[in-house]
Amino acid sequence: MISGKFAITIHILTLLNKFPNDYLSxxxxxxxxxxxxxxxxxxxxxxxxxxxxxxxxGKNGGTKLAVNSSELTLKExxxxxxxxxxxxxxxxxPNPDCPxxxxxxxxxxxxxxxxxxKVSAQLQNISLEDFSNQF
Amino acid sequence: MISGKFAITIHILTLLNKFPNDYLSxxxxxxxxxxxxxxxxxxxxxxxxxxxxxxxxGKNGGTKLAVNSSELTLKExxxxxxxxxxxxxxxxxPNPDCPxxxxxxxxxxxxxxxxxxKVSAQLQNISLEDFSNQF
DNA sequence: CATACTGTAATAAAATATGTTACAAATTTA
DNA sequence: TAAATTTGTAACATATTTTATTACAGTATG
Numbered sequence: 021m022i023s024g025k026f027a028i029t030i031h032i033l034t035l036l037n038k039f040p041n042d043y044l045s046x047x048x049x050x051x052x053x054x055x056x057x058x059x060x061x062x063x064x065x066x067x068x069x070x071x072x073x074x075x076x077x078g079k080n081g082g083t084k085l086a087v088n089s090s091e092l093t094l095k096e097x098x099x100x101x102x103x104x105x106x107x108x109x110x111x112x113x114p115n116p117d118c119p120x121x122x123x124x125x126x127x128x129x130x131x132x133x134x135x136x137x138k139v140s141a142q143l144q145n146i147s148l149e150d151f152s153n154q155f
Numbered sequence: 156m157i158s159g160k161f162a163i164t165i166h167i168l169t170l171l172n173k174f175p176n177d178y179l180s181x182x183x184x185x186x187x188x189x190x191x192x193x194x195x196x197x198x199x200x201x202x203x204x205x206x207x208x209x210x211x212x213g214k215n216g217g218t219k220l221a222v223n224s225s226e227l228t229l230k231e232x233x234x235x236x237x238x239x240x241x242x243x244x245x246x247x248x249p250n251p252d253c254p255x256x257x258x259x260x261x262x263x264x265x266x267x268x269x270x271x272x273k274v275s276a277q278l279q280n281i282s283l284e285d286f287s288n289q290f
Numbered sequence: 291c292a293t294a295c296t297g298t299a300a301t302a303a304a305a306t307a308t309g310t311t312a313c314a315a316a317t318t319t320a
Numbered sequence: 321t322a323a324a325t326t327t328g329t330a331a332c333a334t335a336t337t338t339t340a341t342t343a344c345a346g347t348a349t350g
Contacts, residue, residue: 024307026242027263034255045326052256054247056309061328078317079325094266098242105240107161107233111339112189119290120169121187127289128162131229131281138273146266154262155254159338180295191340196297213348214294246308 025101028053029063030151033097036073036085037152043075043082063101070100089152095143105139106132160236163188164198165286168232171208171220172287178210178217198236205235224287230278240274241267 031053036044046064050057064083067073072092075083109128114121166188171179181199185192199218202208207227210218244263249256 024243024246027245027259030263031245031249031255031259034259038255043326047326052250052253053245053259054249054256058310058329059308065328075327076317077315077325077327079323080318081316081326083327102242105242107237107240108159109162110166110188111159111162114166114189115187118187120166120173121189123290124162124166124169124188127286128165131286134277135274138277139270142269142273151262151266155258178295182295193298193341194339200297210296211348212296212346214292215349216295216347218296 025063025066026098028055028059029067029101030094030097030148032060032063032067032083033072033085033089033092033148034152034155036083037089037148038155040085040089043080043084045082048082066100070096072096072100089148092148093144094146094148094151095140097148098140098143104132104136106135160198160201161233163190163194164202164236165229165232165283167195167198167202167218168207168220168224168227168283169287169290171218172224172283173290175220175224178215178219180217183217201235205231207231207235224284225282227283228279229281229283229286230275232283233275233278239267239271241270 032049035049035052046057046060050060053060064073064075067083068075072085072087073083074086075081106128109125110121114124116122167184170184170187181192181195185195188195199208199210202218203210207220207222208218209221210216241263244260245256249259251257
């Protein structure tokens with residue numbers, strides 16, 4: 021299972037980019053993706069914490085982009101919503117008396133770290149504007 | 156949340172590679188990773204279906220590698236346990252009347268597809284033997 | 291024939307993700 | 321200034337997925 025944070029966040033940002041002059045309400049945004057408005061507001065809270073969007077409370081309030089979409093890369097969005105990708109770790113404490121158990125997580129970590137570098141390199145080349153222009 | 160299938164499978168294979176002449180029991184393997192033996196047997200069933208291991212029922216039975224560990228790549232293991240990586244999709248049917256909602260999953264799919272190519276390229280360069288030699 | 295395994299199904303428990311309700315606080319507009 | 325609308329957030333409920341457990345038939349070994 022993968023949390024939908026990245027997908028929700030990029031959807032929000034794409035919409036905001038399509039209406040750069042409007043404050044969009046969480047209800048409007050939620051209507052485009054068919055999720056609960058509270059979920060949208062939670063991701064917006066995260067975006068606000070990273071100064072990517074600004075929002076206005078009260079009537080006719082909502083959220084708009086606070087950065088230039090050509091300067092925001094998918095890598096940054098990835099880092100705000102996923103810490104890292106990977107293929108999972110040994111969940112329970114593996115047996116420390118077994119040479120494999122003792123080092124498995126460390127070796128997986130090294131493997132995934134390299135994966136993240138590749139993925140980050142890819143995502144860094146795509147701006148929100150690029151992504152948004154596909155629609 | 157990420158299913159631990161890859162981590163469990165590579166752990167199993169590393170152990171099998173360390174004891175190439177023995178049939179290891181699911182209980183022994185489970186002991187190294189501290190999970191339930193039934194989980195191990197399920198992943199072994201998957202490996203058997205791909206002809207990566209062979210197993211022997213009955214007393215003193217167990218599982219051993221059926222391929223040369225220098226010829227099995229992590230890419231193959233990845234493909235047996237994860238179909239693909241990605242950062243999630245819009246889960247509910249997005250609004251088809253919204254230009255963004257209509258195409259979001261398609262565009263995410265394209266993005267993730269490229270991610271998978273990068274990751275596969277990396278994993279293809281690492282054999283089970285390489286991975287195993289780190290322990 | 292007793293023992294120790296695999297194979298597999300069925301079910302239970304735990305973890306995580308998503309949805310819902312509720313409401314205080316803020317801001318607009320009439 | 322009062323009504324309406326929207327954010328922000330907490331608390332809780334539901335759904336989904338993952339992991340664990342139990343059970344037992346079938347199979348090989350000695």
